[in-house]
Structure formats: C-alpha cells, structure tokens
Amino acid sequence: MSEKSDTNNRMLTMAESLREAMTIAMTERDDVFLMGEDVGIYGGAFGVSSEMQNKFGEERVIDTPISELGIVGAAVGAALAGMRPIVEIQFSDFTAQAMDQIANQAAKIHFMLGGALHVPLVLRTPQGSGTGAAAQHSQVLETWFANIPGLKVVVPSNPADAKGLLLSAIDDPNPVIFLEHKLLYKFPGRDAVPEGSERIPLGVSKVVRRGSDLTIVATGIMVNKSWDVAEKLAAEGINITLIDPRTISPLDMEPIHESVRETGRLLVVQEGPSHGGFINEVIARVSESPTFGSLIAPIKRLAGMNIPIPYAPQLERAAVPQVEDIEVAAREIVKNWR
Amino acid sequence: MSEKSDTNNRMLTMAESLREAMTIAMTERDDVFLMGEDVGIYGGAFGVSSEMQNKFGEERVIDTPISELGIVGAAVGAALAGMRPIVEIQFSDFTAQAMDQIANQAAKIHFMLGGALHVPLVLRTPQGSGTGAAAQHSQVLETWFANIPGLKVVVPSNPADAKGLLLSAIDDPNPVIFLEHKLLYKFPGRDAVPEGSERIPLGVSKVVRRGSDLTIVATGIMVNKSWDVAEKLAAEGINITLIDPRTISPLDMEPIHESVRETGRLLVVQEGPSHGGFINEVIARVSESPTFGSLIAPIKRLAGMNIPIPYAPQLERAAVPQVEDIEVAAREIVKNWR
Amino acid sequence: MTTIQLLKGHPLSSKEHATHALLYMWKVRKFEEAVKDLFGRGMMHGTMHLSIGQEASATGMCLALDLADQITSTHRGHGHCIAKGADLTRMIAELLGKKIGYCGGRGGSMHIADVETGNLGANGVVGGGIPIAVGAALASKLQKKGTVAVSFFGDGAMNEGAFHEAANLAAIWKLPVIFFCENNHYGMSSSTDKAFAIHKLSDRGLGYGIPGVTVDGNNVVEVYEAAEAAVARAKSGGGPTIIEAVTYRWEGHSRSDKNLYRTKEEIEEWKHKDPIPKFISILHEKNLLSQVEIDAIQQQAYDEIMHAVNEAVKAESAEPSGLLDAVFKKVSA
Amino acid sequence: MTTIQLLKGHPLSSKEHATHALLYMWKVRKFEEAVKDLFGRGMMHGTMHLSIGQEASATGMCLALDLADQITSTHRGHGHCIAKGADLTRMIAELLGKKIGYCGGRGGSMHIADVETGNLGANGVVGGGIPIAVGAALASKLQKKGTVAVSFFGDGAMNEGAFHEAANLAAIWKLPVIFFCENNHYGMSSSTDKAFAIHKLSDRGLGYGIPGVTVDGNNVVEVYEAAEAAVARAKSGGGPTIIEAVTYRWEGHSRSDKNLYRTKEEIEEWKHKDPIPKFISILHEKNLLSQVEIDAIQQQAYDEIMHAVNEAVKAESAEPSGLLDAVFKKVSA
C-alpha cells in the first residue's frame, strides 16, 4: 500500500510538493489553471504557488479579488465549460463564504442533472490550528465536506502523498476538496518525494506502520503526531498499526477492519472538534460491522475540544490533541485492556 | 422526562405551535423580532408566520430581500446591540449562503471576544426531503451546525416539543439553530400542545417510549417513523425504547446510556446522509463509554443514502430511511442477537 | 431526439425569423399551460414555477445566440430552456420523473440542463447560476472560443452576494457574459419597490463599471435588439452588459402562492401587456405574417407540446437502482 | 481601567479638539510601532496587520462619533479601536495572551471588541463586520436609540458578497449606518486597479441608491468633515453613506508579506503623505498649537503606549482552564 521511496531521496516540504504537482498537471495539459486570492506574484498566503505565475502567465495563474463565492462559482462554470480549475481558498474557514457553490452546486450537478455535465474542480485550502491565528483562521471543517455526497475529500499528511493525491485530484472528473494543514507546509515529511508524475489513487487508505497491539486511525497532521507516539511506544514494546485514510471521502475501511481484527483495540484521532466530527464515521463503520466482535476495548476517540480555536499559544495548544495526549491514550488502552 | 399532556387536548400542527411560540415570545418581550424572506404577508414559505405581520407590524415581522448572508449578519449585529432576532431562512439549504455569519461570527463571538458580547439569535429553517423539491431544497445539514462549537442545535420532532423548545431557544443568550422538518409542518403530533408559555429546556433528551429489547435513537422526522415501528413491533412482543435527543447540540446522552445498558442493542436513525453524519456521535459516545460493555449486538445505523436528494417520488423515497427500513432493521437486531 | 433548428437573428428581419420568434413564444406559453394542467391533474410532483407572461424575454435573448453560446437559468427556467432549443419531450418527461427525462428523473423542473444547446442548467438556488455563467465566460476567453455566456436571473437574485461577486469578476476581466435580469416585479412576495432603493435595476451596473440597459421585457423586438448589442459587445472583447427586461409573472410564484402581496387589478393590467399579442400586432403592422400563418404557428406550438406530453406520459419511469453509482462521474483509466 | 475621555468635534474647532485629534493619531502610530517591536522581539504570537500610514481615517471618523455610537472593525483594527477610546493596556495585553486582555487571550489582535466604547469587534473575516454593523443600525432604529453604526472595512472587502447584501439592506431600510472604506490601494497583493473596474470606490453606492463620497484619507480634517456629514445624515433618518478614505499602508499586509506587488518608490511616495505631519502643518497654518505643545502631545502618546506595554508585559498569562465553559453564555435562571 505504501509508495516506494524515490531513489533520489528528495526531501520536499508540502508546499513544494503541491507546487510540483500543480506544475506537472499544468504542463501536461492546457485545461488546468489555478485561481485564487494572491496566488500570483504573492505566491499564495502560504507560498504554495510561489513563482508559478512567472512560469505560466497571468491567464493560467489568476489573481482574484476577495470574493470566495464568486471565485468558486466561476470555477464551477469554467469546469462545466471544459476547463479543469484548481481554486485556492486562502483559509478553509472562508469556504463558508463559498458553501453554496461547493455543496449546492459543484457537489450536486453531476447527479442532479442526470449525468449530463460534470465538475472537474479541485478546491485546495489550508486548515488547522497552531499558527496563533485564532478562531476564524484555524478551523478544521472537513466534516462539512465529508457529509456532502458528491464531493471527494482529501486530507494529506505528508509531502509525498500530497503530490500524488493532488495529481489524482486534478485528473478526477469530480469536485475534490483538498485540505492542507498549514503546519505541514513548511516541513519535509519522513519520506522522499518521487520525481515524475505518478498518481496516488483517491480512496485508498495507507498503512503507515504495522503493529499488533493497537490500531490508530488518524487524519492530517494527527498522523504525524501519532507516528511519534508509535515510535516512542515501540521502544516500550507496544506495537501500533497506524492508518492514514488520506481521503476521508470516499473512505477506504478495509485496512482498518483488518487491523482492528488483529489488535482488538482502536484509537481514532482528529484535530477538529469531537462533537459530530468526521472521525466518528470510522467508529460507526467499525461498530456496525462484524469487526465489532473483535474489539476487546471500548473505542477511544481523541479530537479537538468543542471550542473555537483560541489565540494565545498556551490556550491554542490545549484545544487540540497533542503528542502527549495521544501517548497517554494509546498506553492506557493497551495497558487497561489485555 | 416527557411533558405532561395539556388538559385541553389541543392538537396543533407544528407550523401552528411554532407560530404560537413566536407570538408568545414577542408578546412577552419587546426585543424579539422575526426577520426573513417572505415572512410578512406571505406568512413564510411554509406558512409558519402567517398573520404575524398583521399582529406585530412591519417593524417586528420584517420582510427582507433575498440575501441570506446579509440577513443573518444583520441579525447577528442586532443581537449584539441588544435585540433578540429570530431569523427564518426559507430552506436550510440556503444556510450555505450564510455560513460565514453562522459559523464564523455568531458561533464564535462570545468565546472569541472573551465573553464581552453574546449573540442571542435564533435561526429557524426547514429541512428534509419528501416534497419533490430535489437536491437543492431537501437537505439535512444538521451535521454542519453540530460540528461548530458555539451553536446550539435543535431538531424538534413534534408540535408540542417544537413550541417549548422554541421558547427556550428565544430565551437563550446564545445562537440557536432550529431545524424544522417540512413534512411535519402540516401535521399534528400525537401529543396535545399545552397552552401557556412553559419552556422545554435545551439539552434534555426525551424518552418517547420504553421497552427492554432495543434502544432506538432517532432525530427529527425519524422519531415519528420509529414510533410507528415500535408500535407495530410491540404487538409482536418486541419492546423498544425510543429516544429523541431533541437538541443534538448539546446532546444529552444519559437516557441513551441507561437504555442501552438495559437493552444491549442500539439502532440509530437519521435522515441525512450517513457518511460523516451527526448520528455517528451517538455511536461514538456509546462506543467510547462503559456502556460499550453492555452491547450484545453491533450497533445498527440507518441513514440517508450518500446521494443528493433526487426529484422523482420513487427515487426520493429510496434516498432516506422509511418505516419499512426501520422495521426490518429493528426486527433483525432483536432476532439475530439474543 | 429532434434535431435542433434554431434561427438566429432579428425577429423582424424575415418571415422565417418572425415565424421562429412567434413559434418559440407560443411554445413556452403552451408548455407552461401544459405543466399547470399536469400539476392540476396530480400527474406532476413537487412544485412548479411558471413563466407565463414572460415569454418575450427568454425568446428575445436567445434569438441573439448561437447554439454554442451558453446560458445558465433559474427555478423559473422552462422558457430559457425551450428558447435555447431543448427537446420538449425530454423536458416534460423530466417533470414526470421519467427515465428519458433530461435528468433521468433526478432533477425535475429546477435542474434541467442540455449540453447540446449550451444550457448549463437551471438552478434551484436564487443567484446560483450567475457566477457559473461568469465561469463559462472565463473558459470561453481562456479557450478563445468566441462564445458568450448569458445568465438569466430574476430581480430578486440581484440582491444575492453571488450576483455582486460574479458581476465584479466579469467587469474586471472583461468577460463575454450577459447578465440578463428578468424583472418581473417580485421575488416571491417581495416587490422590487421594497427590495431596491433604485428604480432601474440596470443601474446596479454603475457600481461595477458595467453598462446597463432597461427594456420592455414584453416586447420581443426590444429585447432582441438589446441582446444583440450586448452579444456583439461581449464577443468583440468589450466585456459584460446588464440587460434588465421589465416583465411580469401572471401566475403565483409557485404552487403555494396565495397572491396576497398584489392586487387582481395589477395582474389584469399586465395581462393586457401580453407579449404574444404585442408581437402579433407588430407583425400585423409590418405585414410580415398573415393571420392564417399566425394561427398555423400557434397550432404548431400546441401540437408540439401535446406530442411531447403524450410521448412523455408513455415513457418508462425512472428507477431507484443505480442512484449510488450516479453520484460521481467514473474516473476514466 | 482608564476612564474614557473622548472629545467629539471638528479637529480645528478648538485647541482641545486639535490636541485630541493629534494625540489619537499619534497613539495609533506609537501603538503599531510597539506591536511591531514586540513581534520582532518574539514576544507576540500569530501575525499582525499594522495600519501605520492610515491613522487619519480611523481618527477622523471617530471624532464624529458619540461614545454610544457603534463600530465594527477589521483585521487591521488597532486604529479604529484606539480612536473609539479603548484601553491601551488591555489591547496590548490581549496581543500578549494575557488574562486582562480584552478577550482574555482568546481572540488576539483580530478580535478585540470593547463594549464600553461601542466597538462591536474587529473581525478576521474580510467583510464580516459589514452586515453586523447594518444589524446594529437596525437595532438602533428599532429601539429608537438615535445612534449610528460605522463599519470600517478595506477596499478588498468591497468585493465580498457581504458588502453587497449589507449595503442593500441599509439602503432600503434607510438605516443609520456608515460604510467607511479605507482604500489603502491593496487587498493583500491585489491592487484596486486590478480588483475594480471603477475608479472611485465610493461609486459602488450608485447601484444601491447610497450616496458616496471620496476623501483624502490622510487628511484628518477632510475625513472628519465627511464623517460629520454622514453621521448627521444617518441620525436624521437620511440613511446610509459610503465614505471612501484614500490612504496607504506603509507596512506589508502581514508578517509574511514580501512586498513583491509594489515598488519601493510607491511606498516612499506615500510616506511623504504621512497623515501626522500633514495635520501638523495645518495646525501650524491655523496657529492652533505651538511646536512645544505638539512635541508634548507626541511624548504623551509615547508615554501612554509604553505604560500600556509595561503593564501588559507584567500581567498574568491566560490559562487554559475554563475554556469549555467559555463557549456559551450561561443561561440565566
């Protein structure tokens, strides 16, 4: 399941690997273009499209006014008319402005029009806390998108996956929401990023590491935090299977069922608020399936507190699961349920 | 837990009981007003505010242009400035237009501003399928709201509850989303609607009926469908506890845990699409709690298909759980897991 | 499927053009009457938004378009759809939830699209189609296709944020798009007098740098002339235009409308401004078509609609199987 | 908490008024410099949006307001907040994540509100505060309070749907609200030349029936005069006004800005239009304040800010306990 490492051992940041994916796609085909606030000379608020306007010109890397609904709507229209727009929304919090075009238009058009048209649109947007940007710039809104039939939702946890998944998202004839954690933009992942244009298919969960004591299913940046815990606990003889669904819609449950059948213990971790949060889907799918019979412990859930993200660093840290929280939870399940 | 019936045995439709609640609140206090598209002489798209403008005048029952974001934003501002607006959004699908003001403003202001201000706002809006209005007029979007800390979310299943809950929502100093199923507007519930102004507190689940074989947790119109099933299966000797959370945020789990500890079997039912849907929260809370140990069967989930709501009646019916589906599921759990 | 026979051009430029314009207005009228009837007889489900009284605006605008030009439409979209050349049987079939319906029964009246005639879809969301048309115009510009996109929308839609953001994008990028506002005086019960503090809705353009023109929306000739000018402007790189076509809807907003917000007299007054007789009297004046010819055209429209209704009624119902597979377009290998 | 001492009125109407206007412009300037310094020294977290160069617009507008009048503000809101009379220590304390900060450390720079001075809150959402101000104006009208609400926002915000919908509501209901657009030529990297197809942004009002005026936003006197007229209009039931104050931000948009979208020359040019010397030269001209007095005012501003910084630095940090309880206001029994 996991991609083979590149021989060149290229360590890129996620901003770099995303840029590479867009550059490859735009070089491969003329119908792909990028549009968003400050994506041009500014390079995007997080530098993801840095230098791309120089390379592709103002007609293929299009700076827009501050009009999220208009931008996404225009991308939907362009997609219907044969283009493959990539839209960057500067912070995922502002998908709120564009929700009509995302949920009521893009997601529904193919089905609702009886298949006559389709919407090959990628909406890329940064999410998550940890930058001191407070409640309106730090949310994880993945649940909104996951609960709308007709959208595919990708939550990459590292540069290599981000590249391959974004290439698939751009190929996809359907609308894809691509949720990028801001804290990941600047850091290289653990794995090298392959050169070339290999795609990673949407809808395939990745088993990041294997162990027989506990299954952890984590999304986005929580995959990285869980990795640190798995590494640490391995030294104590607690062996963890860590699964990164990568796309939360569609959701590939197979490796999760398989692992839980072996470990009998499941810890799920997400950054977004727990109440009604996406990760509950994993719990529900396990609980309603025969895998349920293999569970030897109650399922443990770690998620963001049910509060808006606060500003001060000491408060912000408390609002979402940290490595220590995952460590405590993992150790407890394994120790308490033998 | 269940309200005592009114001696007068008044059977009202939900449209009537909601109107009564608003009328009581507006008579009790001057700061309450209603605002929305066509709420005046038209009486609202579903007739909920019929005649209210005649009674209270154009300044307290305010017709607006078609501008959902502006309307909700203006309500937020009026609430900050000391009023208690009730906003009607004509279809809950169009909360998409207003999500910034709902999720990024109303929900966060009290917390984010350090408690300096608060937003006593009620947003009433019809949801659900069954009227042949197709994908953009039939959604159940409760998950969006439930996953935003700072919003209270009410999903009434009958006229009597709707009245008492709406009165509490209007009293509440926080933003409350009040999701009304369109198919319930025209029908009286099973229980009489009390005269007077008694409130039903938000955050208290209602045990609609008691039985020791199976626990059903259902929301909104699914409570009514589940009732029919419980009634029918009782005749076959299958006794069901039916629980209506009434407010899905905050969610009162106590009666649910209590019942599952007794029955060992749990069926959850919602109309919205299953993937990432709210009802998973109930599954998660049971699965992570000691109640988990009492389960003798996998948890069964019934929910809407993961498709946009189709138009043709025969398709629309297939898209969401029907009484027969609930019946089959309930019988199976009880029969297969003894 | 019938072959698409559209005739572009000024409705008074020839007998053929006049015939075409009149035929299409009548088709729209007869179609709406048929829908009303189907609804009344309980054969149609859901709700309906009829455009009776507004036939000149859809027809006049579409007379200025090529087949490749694109439109986005609204909840009140039957007229736009027909005027752009859609197949009547597939339209009725959709309303009846049939397999051969434009959306296979999945969309209904508010979601008919037709790829062949450049109709990117009606929309249940007020204002929803406006940014989409702007996007189609952007695609046209990027692809150098030379087509124009027209967004039909109502007066009410002009107060949605979607209009604003879309209008500004079109203005700054000089896109080949036409904002065609059918001002029928009401958004549901909300009169333009109360919903606007300006008198000519085309003046909204002033704030974006978009020229606006207001025409008698019940005069197909006036509408056509404004449309033609806007199309020419758009196709020559001049950018967007707002056309306000002042008209009136005779029927209630939808099924549930009790018409409490307007007077019977007002409705009657507007029935006297019926766009079809108005065009006929121009035809008489210009001596373009004889009464016999005119009657024959009316009959043809009626026959076409009746044929469509009969075919559609006979057609097979849509079935729920396969719905899940219909959500996503298959990823090609 | 210091008592609020605001002096309403024309900045040239008396020595006191002139002093007040100058003091507040300087307070804003010194505040921003202090923030920049705290940030540079790693004492502040997150990001910052400085309004250096824009001091005259916030000050001029607020000189026309009563304490009970309300404002909504933006991500670049320190100036509005100070000009409306906020406590400097609590502001700095908020930026430093302290308990005594305006938001108890929960909001930071982008979310400061101050009930006592009628500041309904800065906003991290571009355009987010505009409908909120309209709502406050609606409340004022319903409650017959006689107050006006002012929404500060940037040029970029004018292209958001929120502006459009809010402006129209204000226009049709003739609400006592002022749309105060600080046109600093850029929304992040997006220049007004590219984001608008009109030259005067106040012309946006034409499409709503709202009068608009464009003033030199670096001249506190001009800003005040436009503000006073708009306030008078609003309070007498005349409805909303759009004021466009043309100005310039000297600093980058935020911490991450590399200023690639503009030239050094342009920035220099605008530094020569510094609103503070501009006002001082008017004061000299009018002989209202002596250089000694002016120097003393500058010193006072500096001292106040330094005092605030010192107090804030000393104050206790906000603690995570109690966060869950802070989400909802308690329902009173």
Ligand SMILES: Cc1ncc(C[n+]2csc(CCOP(=O)(O)OP(=O)(O)O)c2C)c(N)n1
């Ligand atoms: C965003 C949105 N808000 C509200 C509605 C409900 N609605 C449907 S049509 C309509 C009136 C539309 O008025 P107008 O744009 O003038 O078009 P008309 O019906 O007059 O053709 C309303 C309020 C909707 N469908 N979408």
Ligand SMILES: Cc1ncc(C[n+]2csc(CCOP(=O)(O)OP(=O)(O)O)c2C)c(N)n1
């Ligand atoms: C809805 C929304 N979109 C985008 C952003 C990101 N953003 C923050 S400030 C800004 C520029 C705002 O420009 P303008 O309104 O002119 O204000 P200025 O920064 O110039 O004061 C942008 C794009 C945001 N905060 N909110």
Ligand SMILES: [Mg+2]
């Ligand atoms: Mg209308």
Ligand SMILES: [Mg+2]
């Ligand atoms: Mg600006």
